[in-house]
Amino acid sequence: MLLDANALPQDARLHADICIVGAGAAGIAMALTLAGSGLDVIVLEAGGQEPEPRTQALYEGTVEDAALHSPLDRYRQRQLGGSTTIWGGRCMPLDPIDFEARPYIVGSGWPIGPEDLAPYYPAANAWCEAGDYAYTIDEAFAGPRKPMLEGFVETHFSTHTLERFSCPTDFGGRYLQRLRTATDLRVILHANVTRLEMDESGEAIRHVEARALDGKAFTVAAGSVVLAAGGLEVVRLLLNSPGRTGRGVGNAHDVVGRYYMCHLAGTIGNIVLAPPRRAWHGYDVADDGTYCRRRLALRAEVQREQGIGNFVARLHHPRITDPAHGTAILSLLFLARAFVPYEYARRLHGDERVTVGAWLRHGLNVLRGVPSVAGFLWHWLRERTLAARKFPSIIVYPRSQRYSLDFHAEQEPNPESRVTLGTSVDELGMRRLHVDWRYTRQDVATVQKSLALLAADIRDSGIGEFDYDPGEVEREMTRYGAYGGHHIGTARMGDDPRTSVVDRNCRVHEVRNLYVAGAAVFPTSSQANPTLTLVALALRLARHLQARHAGGEPADPGSPA
Template sequence: MISDARTLPDGTVIQADFCIVGAGAAGISLALGLSRSGYRIVLLEAGGEKEEAEAQALYEGRVVNPALHSPADSYRQRRFGGTTTIWGGRCVPFDPLDFEARPYVPHSGWPIGYEEIARYYPQANRLCEAGVFDYHSETAFTRPLKPMIPGFDQRHFTTDTLERFSCPTDFHVRYHEKLSAPNIQILLHANLTRIALSADGNRVTEVEARTLSGNSLSVKATCFVLCAGGLETVRLLLANRDVHGQGIGNLHDVVGRYYMCHIAGTMGGLRFSIPPESIWNGYDISDEGIYCRRRLALRPEVQRHEHVGSFVARLHHPRITDPSHGNGILSALYCAKPFISYEYAKRLFEDEPLSWQDWYRHLKNVALGVPDIMGFAWHMLRDRKLAARKFPSVIIKSRAGLYSLDFHAEQMPDPMSRVGLTHEKDRLGMQKIEIDWRYMSQDVHTVKRSLALLKQDIAESGVGSFDYDPQSVEKEMIRYGAYGGHHIGTVRMGTSPRTSVTNSDCRVHGVANLYLAGSGVFPTSSQANPTLTIVALSLRLADHLQSLDFSGT
């Protein structure tokens, strides 16, 4: 049953077995995992069924360095479906190495092994509608694929690993009907404001939610799970200080620390000496109709040897803002910048204004490239705008065999990179967040060393050359700041409350019936986009919660 909290009488009390807070990828996956248990489930969602400005405004906060991080209310959606309503659909699993305690990665090591997540990846792949769980090109296709780069040596890098793409699936739309099960009650516009604890602070007794229209409700449950995202979960834990003076789960000042996103950017010029038509930078479609893309991935044994984090790169079109690329499609995209959403425009364009001479050259590119632009426009209309499974991104084939390199790297966990609270409050009286995202010298080392190894592989293979300025690596890797909506590590799992917020089962240390789900519990970030692992970890949590004995509570 789906209802609106604004229609309930003020002071309504709801009884449940499980109370889940947040209806995004984590909350919906958890609810689906619990749905067949017969338990009474209440799912509180702060927004409605579409984006609403007044609800979204509750995400506003302060960013310490706006040049390094987007506004606090961007890349997040306070509505049913959460950020799955706007995500790009990229699905990638973490690697076994990501779960290990690596001496060259500070504060690394998960309290669970890769095999614990791997058991749930196939089901997560199905929920994300990304096809079968196979992320290697040699086994995922029944037909031979055209080589990505013929003759590439692959000494330090492999081109065998895949990215799979969801539709992208809006979890609200896709699972609306399944969430209408008789034992699930979904309340929209229910903004969690208070987490009430027992006098000894060891249990949650109830939670209270308020609507922007003024009424309130409370939920009394046996077990509570916060699935509100890596930033909002921090706010909820830190703002509730009536029993735990520093915030729930924060006895050792860990909540909000170790904040990671990803390190990403576009570097240099990769010029191939082999025939341009032999290069493959596009998508392969699997037998079940899934868009897949190969990329250049730094091998795990090389990461260990070189003491760097994980790193992947994709063949990318030249920088759009520079009209010297001479490509009408790219110039047309730049001219269409005002009509592209913030989340995608942030990666496509720099913020520096162009001179009138550059604008003239862009317009000239457009005028000369009308046939190509028309073909591209039809392709995007047919295969992206109108298609149920959308073409994932802009792919431009270079007739000259010239590409830039789009990279995505692991960010090291740093306790000084953190999310906290300001003194300013929102309309509901909740303190707003303050984001102080930082990066480390190890992050720069990962990118610098990986690029150098790739340059070496390309040269030794005899397939071309990769030219870039090593002195500009740090500048380029922070051009876009913290990457997108990947809010990772802020309520990390671990074995000790001195260095983590939850245990290996995602239960908050010291609170018997409070659990957290989402990328905030990841101890490390990998190179992988987090959604697939968020879903897998939520499904694992659902199984764990159903195995518990609540008869004595």
């Protein structure tokens, strides 16, 4: 059922078997998996069903370098559904190499392996509404597909794997009716958790303290508490509660908030194909109707040989800000930049200064290409704005076979890249966050070596040239700073409490009834967007909690059906 903290009696004392803090992808998937299991579950969601500026402002904080990290109230939403209300829907599982302890990636190695998540990935795929769990060309398509790059010899890179796209599914909207009707599940909106109160032993959470912005305060006592509030807010909740040591709950070894990762992303160079070679950089539609896209994926054996992290790349349109591309659609996007959401405008336009003359040339591009603009707008209206399963992104087919390269790479876990408490407080009296995101020379090497290998593959295949400036690689990979809303590693999983926050079952090492769900627990970032894997981990945690509370094992790993 759906409740509101403002309607609760002042100082109410609620009780449940399990209390989940946060109703995003992880929290909602867990809650509905536990529904009907015989356990009483409470979910505390800080926001409402719609965006609320006053609530969103609680996410504000500070960053050490504004050029390297977005404001903390961007790329995450304090409302039912969390960041799934704004995500792009890209899904893919981690690669087996991502779980390995790699000597060239400091801090790498998961305490679980791909076999531990394999039973939960198909169900996670269903929760994300990304179609069948099929992430290779052979699995997803009944017949042959046109090659991504004609004549490309896959020496160091493969074009065989896919990324699949959710609708994109807003978990708060899509599963709202089930949240409302579940009789053993209480979802309390506008419930801002302000403190995790320990018991006398200092080894368990006695209760969770929560408040509504308008003053209502209440507590929830539960046998198990799960923090599913996102990779940044989990840190704030842990550090704003003193815990047994006074340094924050779960922070006896000063690990909470360290090893903060996002992804390394950028757009660089020009790929020019030699006629008659052709490229396919658009979306394929799988046999189940899901949009899929191929990419150039660095082979695992090459990563080991070269001593670098995971890396993928996609063919991309020319840089939008330069009107020399002569493409009406790209110039239209540039001129309409004020209407593009912040989360996407930054990647589309970057931080380049554009002259008045360039603005005029963009306008001429649009005027010369009115028919193509009209076709693009009609396609966008039909396949994106009005469609239930939306066309994932802008695809522009250049008149010449000339593309830029969009890359997405793994970031090395670094204990000096961290999230801490700042000096200011929010409306509820909680200290806000301060982010000091950092990258390493290993991160630069991953991108530099991967690009060089790709250039060699294209040249040696005899299909064209990939021209880029190696001296610009670091600038391009940090142009957008920490990429997007991928807040990873701040409460990392491991067997050693001195270098991790939670164990292999996502339980905080020093608190016997406190768990963390979400990308915060990832020890490494992979090249993959985190949503599919964090949902799979949440389903695995739900199964663990059912067993822990002797509520019975689920019939399957937690499918939404």
